[in-house]
Amino acid sequence: MDGKERTSWSEGVTFGLQSGMAVIPYALLTAYRKLNLTGSETLLLIHLLSFRQIEGKDFPSLEELQAVTGRSASVIAGELQKLIKEGFLKIEAGSDERQGLHYERYDFSGLYDKLGRYLSSQRNSTALGADSNSFQRGARSSSSEKGEWIQSGVVSGEAESPSLFVVFEKEFGRPLSPMECETISGWLDQDRYPEELILLALKESVFAGKVYFRYIDRILLEWSRNRVKNAQDVKAYSQRFRGGS
Template sequence: MTAVTYYQSGHVVLPSQLLFNYHHLFNNSEDFLVWQFCYLQNTTNLQDLLPSQIAQAIGKTVADVNRSFERLTEAGLLVIKIIDIAGEIETIFDTSPAFEKLDTLLHQGKQQGSESVDALPLFDGSELKLLVEDFQRELGRLLSPFELEELDKLLKEVQTDPALIREALKEAVFNGKTNWNYIQAILRNWRKEGILTVRQIEERRRERDRHKVEEVAIDEDFRLASNLWVD
C-alpha cells in the first residue's frame, strides 16, 4: 500500500514513514504542525478550520500560520482550495500532495539503496509495520520516534518474538497502563523468567488457573469436612 492509497482509504493515523522522513519533506516543525491541522480537517468531520484557530492552538500568530501555508504550498505539500457552496465560501486544505511526495521519496530511496530514506518500510507488509499499526490502534495515538526506535530494536537487536510483543501490549492495555515503560517492563520480566514465546505465556496462565481451581477445591473440601461436625 502506498502512502497516497493509505490516506485515501480513510486512515486517520499518520504513517510512521512520514515521521522518519520528516526532514526530507518539511522545512521545520512549525510547518509540519500546521500541516497536521490541515490533515485533521481532511480526516474528520471538522468543517471550518481558520488560521486564527490554528494560531491559537499552537501559540503562534496568524501571520506565522499564513507563512507556513505559503511554505507548504510552495513545497508542494499542501493545496488550498477555495470553493463556493450555495453562496458560502469555504476553504479546503488538501494534504494528499505530501503523501505523493513521500511515495516518490521512498521509491527513489529504494532505487538508490538509501537506508536513511527507506530504513523503516511501512507499506510493504513488514512485521515492524504490522506491529506499529497494532500499537497505534490499541494505544489510540501515534508512536513517538523514540517508541518506534525501541520497537525496532526489540525486533532486530533483542530478537524478540513479535507475537510476544503483542502479548505484552495486550497485558498493558488490560491493566490500563499503556505507557511504553510498562510494556518494556513486562517484556524484561518475561525474559528474566525465561519466557520467550507466546506458548510459554499460555502455559504459565494455564498453570496459574489450575492452581486457582485447586485452591477453590481445597476450600470446598474443608467446608464439607467441617459440616460433619455440625449437629
C-alpha cells in the first residue's frame, strides 16, 4: 500500500468512525439461529438498533429500512410482522404533552429477554442437546406463553395469520404498516377473536364504506359485548339490530 492509498484508507476509516458506532448484542450475532431467526431478520433488528443509537430514530419508516437493506417494503413489512408476532419486538405508542406530538417506537425488551434466557440456558445446562431443544421451544416466545400456539391439532395463530394479513392488504389496496400488523395480531392473540369473526368485521366495514382499523375494532368490540362468536351469531345479531325477522 503506497502513501496515497494509505492516506485514502485512513480517511475512509476516520469518516466511518466519526459517523458513529452502534452497540449490538454479541449474543444476537452468535445465537440468532437458535432463536429461529433468519439472517435477514437478524440484520433488520441490527438496523433498527442502529437507527435508534446513531440517528435517534425510534421508528424508522419502511422507506428508510428499504434504503439500508435493499429489500422491498412488502418483504420488510412481513419480517417486522413476524418479529412482532413472535415477541422479539413490540410497538409502543405515546405522546409528548409539552410538544403535542404523537409518536411510535420499537420496544426491544422481548429480544433482550430471549437473549437472556438463551444465555442462562447455555450457562446452566449440562447437556448441549437438551439445552438446544429446550430453548427452541422457548424461543417461540412469550407468544407461546400467551396461548398463541394452540395445541390438540388445531391450526395455530401463526399458520392462520398470513392469510388474514393478505386479505386485509388486498382490501386496503396496500401493504399494512407495522402498527396495523400488530393490531391484527392483538385481535388474534390478546382479544382471542376467531379469524372468521375478524374477516366478517372487515366485510362489514367494506359494506359500510368505512375500511379503517378503528371502525373494524369497534365492530369486534360490539360483537364481543353481545357474545357474537361466529357467522351464525353475526347474522342473527344483524337481523335484530336492523329490525329484521
